[in-house]
Amino acid sequence: MEPFFYFGMMSFLMSVLVSCDPVPEGVVHMDCHERYFMIAVDRSFAGDEARFEAVDRTGVYAITKSYAASCGYSIAVLPSSSYLVLRASYFSCHTANQDDQVFTFNFNLLARRDGAEAVYALNKTCLPLLPWCPREVTCEVNYMEVSVRSEITCAAGTRKDDWNTLATAHSSSTSDWQVMFQTDVEPMAPMSLSDAREKGYVFELTDSRLIFRTPYGQPHSTISMVNGIPVEVVHATLFSRQSWFVIMVDLLAVCSIHEGTFEDGHVVFETPEALYPGSDATRLFVGLNTELLEPSVFAIEEDIVMMNGTVQIRIPVNMKGGHRKSFANDDLYEFYTFHLHLEQLFEDEEETRLRLHKMLVTPLLLHPLCTQNQTVVEDHMFTVYLGDIPDDVKLLSFQLNGHEMKWPPANTSSYTIVNVVQTNNEHGYMLKVPFDDPVVAQEFYTVHSVKYSLDINYTLRVLPENELYYHSFSVSALTDVxxxxxxxxxxxxxxxxxxxxxxxxxxxxxxxxxxxxxxxxxxxxxxxxxxxxxxxxxxxxxxxxxxxxxxxxxxxxxxxxxxxxxxxxxxxxxxxxxxxCPFTSSEVIACSMDGRMTVLADLSLITPSGATPSRSNLLDVFCGPVEADNTKALFSFPLNGCSSKVELSKGDVIYENEIFYNSKHDGERVVVRCTYPLDGLHRLFSMHRFDSDSPGIGSIIHSSKQHKAAPLRATTAVKTRAPTTTRSEDVNAKLLASHGNVRYFRVLKGRKPHPDRRKGLFLQAVKQDFLYK
Structure with a gap:
């Protein structure tokens, strides 16, 4: 076994051994797309300090910002998304490439869990579906990449710039591969590939492709304006002198660097329709995030405009596929981010496919909340709706007239507040507070109206940063008392x-x-x-x-x-x-306002043994009970009937009668009385009508032969007791005694007639009596 291969395999195995933590389900998503592989990691799991490492048979490599740009990786932490996203080119530095048809990716995810760093192994194999074009250009967010077929073909013609490059290459004294960068001014001096690699440029040769990759903003790049749109251009020429001939490969990367603008609720991105000189654009695909669609079926078809050699794409901020993020700084703001994916096909001598990834971000936009006073005064309750709250903004607490309230409220609270879901990724809170809640302020607006007022202070927090935003609203209601x-x-x-x-x-x-x-x-x-x-x-x-x-x-x-x-x-x-209310009692007396006495009396003490109360009577022996049982009798009779006695005493008129078993019985007796205030009587002693402002006060008195109730004199001989009467009462009583035939006499409340006017009072009484006959 070769030593180099053995060392590489050991390094790879060691990287696998340390990456032994299992990845929880649902926190990592890995997808293969045309020409790139993507990993999305939930930030709530990985944390803010999560990072990636690329793994191949030679070792483990940390993907830093500069390393990513030169090796074909892009890492985005979207402020409006909860995911950390890694995109890797199929030609990225540490990807296992098999015949430019099978690409295998191995990464380590490093995340801090429970105070310690955990390592998770992530791997995926991707197979592209589309065939490779002769030239493919990728304009990523942090680098440009060009790949061309490695077969050498002879061009039909040679341009002036090509002769200049060829002359420089022919004068070179080395046969090693070199690169020369061309600008609009003059060609630069050639450099070796190793020197170019130190400056951040990468050149790789696969089975069938030659790849050139460069970060944006390199010293050898130029910024040009094409139809008023800024583009970045890097023109590299690879060459090698072999005896009397030169092998030369021209690599040209051109990408629009338009940052996007914000107009009328739209994010606008522009790119030249034909980026490469002498080429014609044939097809256009546009998408947000990863899905590409042709304009004929694109969701924002009406917002794709191609005119004057320019492609203009207008994206509404509320379009599906974008991400929004809230921001609190005194007021509540929001901004939107869109991952624009644009693909263009060009035709010249060969076909060129350009893929552009662009992160478009709106400026900070003020996001006012909607507050509605939905109070119905008749419900005697404040109803306030706070709405249009973004999903990443939650209620932390709230105050009512300076009183801190619980959220969520307890079941015993008189107020309620509930979360209301809206359909546009927003929500709201419905608050209900009764007018009589102790926290509600009350003040008299007029004599018979009350003003209720409530100052509401909401404290909201923006997630995940927990930035605080305060929103206040005041409501009042005026009600009749x-x-x-x-x-x-x-x-x-x-x-x-x-x-x-x-x-x-x-x-x-x-x-x-x-x-x-x-x-x-x-x-x-x-x-x-x-x-x-x-x-x-x-x-x-x-x-x-x-x-x-x-x-x-x-x-x-x-x-x-x-x-x-x-x-x-x-x-x-x-x-x-x-x-x-219904009551039961053995005795009760009622003195009506229209001059009638109703008495239920217990006659068991005055009724002889074996007799019944039905044979009892009043002072008038012809006035018997309405009904009776074994012990009680019910009487109902006019006050001035049944031989009742009447007396004026201390401003009152007293009517009295007695209940006997028979008129000759000289034992126990029952005295019944009704007392009326004199100033409340309008018709006194009338044979036709009795009129009182209020019912009289009744009393039932049981007395024996030894303790008889003080009797009253007959109606025709009424005399008041002088020591306890007022001057007016004394005069009225004497008039009644002197003129017993008067049918009607009105007692005027509050008046004290002079003695010299007695004759006038009598004439007045006679006149009124005549009118009421």
Missing amino acids: SPPVLEAVCSETGITFRVHHRPFDFLWFLSVGSKALTSELAAQRGYTMTNDSAALQLLVPLFTQGFQYEDITLKGFLGTFELLVKERQTSAVQRSISKT
Whole structure:
């Protein structure tokens, strides 16, 4: 075995032995394309410091930036993509080439994993499908490569430049291969291939091809303008003098170096239609990334323009196949990158195929986010949509009126925020916050309207760099202020009212009838009122003042209690909240607003043994119960009927009657009374109508022979007790006593008639009585 071959095999085996880590599925993609091999590695797996090594039988070679350009490799870390991409020419330095038909690639991927460097072996064999053209030119992103057939053919004619080169080659004193670079000025001095290799130029001879490769920007290259488009030209001539003749090979690389422009939402790239002098362009293929299509089926057919010897390609920024990347710097920006793959066929004496790989990048473009206030005031909730957010931008956190909120929110939160997927590789966030959430600011806009306001501050991060971008938005809503709504619940012993506090509740107050509901009133009437920071609760026990009773039967009755919501400034009633509940009791009395007393009384103490309450009666023996059972009797009668007694006392009118088992029974008795405030009566002692502002207060008094209730005098002999009456009440009482035949008398609230005007009051009463007959 040859020593050199043995050493090479050992180096290759050693490289394989250290590359023993298995490659996880899905993180590396390897594909064969016409004239190049591509590896794409997921950067989330490989990391930012990942790198490649080329492996052949002679050893392992690190692919650095300069080494890649001279040896036929290009490595791209796209800022808008999550992949690290390596492209290798079929004629790259360390590719195993079998008859220019089978190409085998071996690479090492070096990535840092768990704090240590891991080595992954990558290999692939590619077989090109298209036959090789006599001349093929590759314009890669970092180098130019020309390959020509190695068979020598005689040209039909010789140009002046060829004679100049031939003269220089003929004067050479060596038979080794040399290269001479030509420029528009004058030919340069020849140099050996080894000297050219040190300067970054590579010349290789395969079974059937001669390859020349050079990085861009070499000292021997020139920049020319062709139809206003910059192109880079490298013209190398290989020659060797053999006795009296010279072998000479002309190698010409011409590539457009147009960087692309941005116009009206399009990236525009231009290249000359015919790059080689004397050649005619025959076909054109264009693609993004790796797929090549003819213009007739290309997705942007209308954006390929060929005129005045120029090919202009316009790519919309939102076209599929491009990559976008966000960038945060006070505002949110974006830029797009496109891997343009262009292929042209030229015809002159031989066919030339030119392949161009170009990375086109837009300038930074402002990317405004879309914020929509979708609040419906009737829903009593803020609804805000933040949209048009690129996929590489995610929500990190947000604040509501300066309060840091959780993302994602807890299930117990009153607000919600959800991610909304859009169709154009963008997404958004829908935020909903109730008006009554504690973070929402409230202020009175007018007397009866409230302004709700919310300042939203989003903190977004751009991946993978985690750059922060802040977006703010403010919303407000104006709503009419409504009176409070009370909840009411029935119980066996009464009714419970509850009202939740709101910031603007001070605009109203609660009242029971004409009396404002205060802690003093509640204590006076026997209500139980509690008031904390959350709500006010009022327990109204049955039979306390303010209850109204209806549908009284022996089995039960309905009790109604009403609370009024009044405007604080005007005392106008804004809302009435009443609750009616069914109750059961052995006794109940109702004094109606239209002058009727309804009494359910327990008569078990006044009914003789063996008798029933159905034989009981009132002061008028002809006024019996409506219905009765073994112990109770139900009476319903007009206040001024059934021999009822009436008395004026301390601003009240008191009607009284008694329930007897019979008129001669001198034992236990039941006294029933209805008390009405005098200033709430509009028709007093009328034979036709009784009109009161409110129901009266009833009472049932059980008394024995030893403890009788103080009786009231008959209606025709009403006398008030002077020491406890006001001047007006005393005058009214005397007028009633003096004029017993008056059918109607109106008590004017708040007036105090002078004694000298008694005659006038009497005439007024008679006149009103006549009108109401």
